[in-house]
Amino acid sequence: MEAIYQYAWLIPVLPLVGALVVGCGLVSFPEATNRLRQLNAVLIISLLGVSTALSFALLASQVQGHLPYRQMLEWATAGDFHLQMGFEVDPLAALMLVVVTTVALLVMIYTDGYMAEDPGYVRFYAYLSLFSSSMLGLVLSPNMVQVYVFWELVGMCSYLLIGFWYDRPAAAEACQKAFVVNRVGDFGLLLGILGLYWSTGSFEFDLTGARLADLVHAGDLSGLIAAGLAVLVFLGPVAKSAQFPLHVWLPDAMEGPTPISALIHAATMVAAGVFLIARMFPLFSSIPLAMEVIAWTGAFTAFLGATIAITQNDIKKGLAYSTMSQLGYMVMAMGAGAYSAGLFHLVTHAYFKAMLFLGSGAVIHGMEAVVGHNPASQDMRLMGGLRRYMPKTAFTFLIGVLAISGIPPLAGFWSKDEILGATYGASPWLWLVGWGTAGITAFYMFRMYFTTFEGKFRGDDTRLQAQVNQELGIHSHGDHHGHSHGHPHEAPWTMTLPLLILAVPSTLLGLVGTPFANYFEELIHTPGLESAAAEFEWSEFLTMAGSSVGIVLLGITLAVSMYLSRRLDPAAIAAKVPFLYRLSLRKWYFDELYDSLFVRNSRRLARQVLNLDARVVDGLVNLTGLVTLLTGQGLKYLENGRAQFYALIVFGMVLGFVVLSAVT
């Protein structure tokens, strides 16, 4: 069994090799490489396949109770400062490896169908492989420095992939926004890591937590500073996992191709924030204030995301806000101390959200046949009745919707219920927010399902199309290349197969973490604590589960009556509460607020600095230039090329130094 641990480093290295081979090919022989389209894809997918197999082997070994394995090598030494790099396989890492590799593998297979027509097909695979490699490296990182390195790498890959269609202005802007917002969080994370090193002298996850607690206990460090450091570290997850107030980049990131939205912005990278909180759990759990901050940030984000998702018309934006809201659940669980519940939700969410996104991609792919290759293909107002045209997609999407809403016995029910149960123990107020959000979630997810797949197809309604186009600012060129009167079609098998495969864990995965037989918690439990199998009580479980299923059913009923049977008119309700409606539609005005608060002010500051630069700094530079020129002219006479003069200087200088040394 040891052998697979020694070769665990291959898991991130193999996709890196794939990315390098294809990347070098693209740089050196662009035409030839691009012509070998699917050969590249096969290479990259098979390399990742090997990583997947290794990951499963590792998880199997960890489930059987193998001890965590760690292998380090010295990376830099200076005096008594040692920096080590390496990898560590423990149950959490093994689990994350399996989640990342499986989702990445399925997304890569799906990509073949989705990007079949795209000229950047090969480049896309290279980026995907690079991302997988970085994400796997992040998961295996044994200390904070290495986490930070890979943290930045996944951020960079995310930037590259959001801006994949860099000729679309919206995509170019979105990738910059994602980058800048993440920079804020990453800077906090870096400060936090350095601060922790300063106070505890270690980059290890468990050591920093323990030492910091000791320092605070002994009174060597003020509790407020410790909490401040913890919150700084938490800023990293806030940005990466799109938590309030740094959540604004995630919805815009949907400008990237849909496979990316599924892989990076739903299943893996955004969950890295939650993963990091889990890794640093010993640190956070020793500081109650930090835990409070984390829990309430998560709860508010969950609520915020859900309320915005209600009114979104863009199918991917809707899913993005739902992702944000679900990530909020996980963070809230972490903050409430429900370590295992938060990670369980991370895993189930990764599968069903990836499936939902891939399903939305299939829908968009189908709609492009009708409205053309533009943002209108993502607008739910033009969809409807798609179940008849694409039954497989509709079926898997429905499973995803049921799972995320929390209908038993699908995966989402168990994990969400565990979170709600745990938060009730921590604070009833938190539970109330989570519980209410669950109802909203069910409502907006079913709204999405009904408007997309049920009712009558609205894509051929030219009047509606014109209205949507005008709203989205699309200038239709004549007759949409003759697409206008086509029908949406089912996606090719490379796209439906991953959907069907993902439907399996979305349905069944929850059963490993049921409260009466919690295998998941046996594997993944709070560090330092033995699996605290709380005695299970049917009465308590039934009250909690009953209340959450109750509010979910309420949400679904509302959605049915508004969007399926049309007994209630959504427009009329919106008109009754115009303020709330607009608040949700305009995303709580966060973009406008940040624009006026940060963007404009930093522009103004930049202009002032420019002025300062032009007047003062340039003046100084010009002065230096003048002085340099003058000295240069002067020195020219010393550099006249005559050897006897040079010799004179040598002797003169020797004498000068002798005199100078004698004087001093």
Add this chain to the structure above:
Amino acid sequence: MDFASLAAQLNAGAILPEVLVTVTLLGVLTIDLVGGRSTSRWTPYLGIAGLLGALGALYYQWGQANPTAFLGEFNADPLSIVFRGLVVIAAAVTIAMSIRYVEQTGTSLGEFIPILLTATLGGMFLSGADELVSLYVALETLSIASYLLTGYMKGDPRSNEAALKYLLIGAASSAVFLYGASLLYGLSGGETRLAAIGAALSTLTPQTASGAVIALVFVAAGIAFKISAVPFHQWTPDVYEGSPTPITAFLSVGSKAAGFALATRVLVVVFPSVLEQWHFLFAALAVLSMVLGNVVALTQTSMKRLLAYSSIGQAGFVILGLVAGTAEGYASMVFYLIVYLFMNLGAFTAVVLFSLRTGTDQISEYAGLYQKDPLLTLGLSLCLLSLGGIPPMAGFFGKLYLFWAGWQAGLYGLVLLGLVTSVVSIYYYVRVVKMMVVKEPQEMSEAVKNYPPVTWSLPGLRALQVGLVVMVLVTSLGGILSNPLFRLANSSITQTPLFQAVPPSIANSRL
């Protein structure tokens, strides 16, 4: 007494690397005499092989129990091994880049390589010489071979002029140095071994101590000439510009490394009694070199002259480590010299390649090179950025270590000046990079427009390519994976007996 026991008594094994170089030298010379011109296809590779063999021999010498050889004439301690290694690598890379260069200029390789190996030999002996006579002989071997190499392009008047200037100024400096050496001989009462002179100088009375200071200044002038520190630098730009480019590379790296070996050994062993004076003197040299080298480099239009002035500025940075006077200071100096070797030789290899393909070395002619020759552009850019100290290149870590060691030793003024001048240096390095990379196709220079198709099949180009790639790889990875180099630099100081008296990092001189 038979030969074997004599050799054992003299500890002759200590000069095995030098013997290997000598054998190679004679071998190349004989083969060329016997086999004629056609042998020059492979004799350079024989030269490189011999140098690599010497490098291997140096590796096995590390950590020897008894480093003193020839009754104290020569010292094979880790410090000398590191510096001899630097000289050997510089020579090997120089041969790799000169094969095609010499061929194309129509002169013969048969003499070029033996002369270069002679210079190498001089540099190696200089790095280990522990006694005044052997030290001076080694210095002159290096110098005379360098004069010959500088004037090697007989048809080129600039080369002739450079050789003559170098010879005259070199002779003058050498005379000054010799005068200083004779003073040392007299002051110490007839000692020639450096350690004995150092011991004798420390017993001088305050009245006679001024003699020691005069000897210091004279010796320092000779050293400053070799490391081309301002104000003993005037020969540098003219000689660097006139010499064949590979020789310029060797002078700026190999010869300079040998100069620093000489400086370290002489200053630490002979002049501890006038510590404050030599720290002051070299601090002055460092200030002048950093300022003048970097400021004048700003206005250069020829790549070779730019690199010449930049090497003056770089020497200023290295002196900073010397002046720090702590174990960390010396270690940072060694570390920076190692890094400097790779980045400067990489840059020179790229310049040689460019001039081979276009026949010019004007900076403006590099415009738009990126579109025609990406490998050359990448290599030159990385090396220049490293010279400028941009992270994560090796040069950044080298400068970081130097400045850190200087700061620890209390040289606040010098370190701040170093920071400012290295910012200035970034400007002129990046200007070249920008010239190559940013320009649009229509802004391409004439030379680049007529750029020949990139091919490596001409004889000698393959060696140049390998050299370039190795240098660039070390320059770009040597920073992130700097630990082996770092350990090498540190242990070369901590394992050398003569630094045992040096404090590890206590401030002993404030400026």
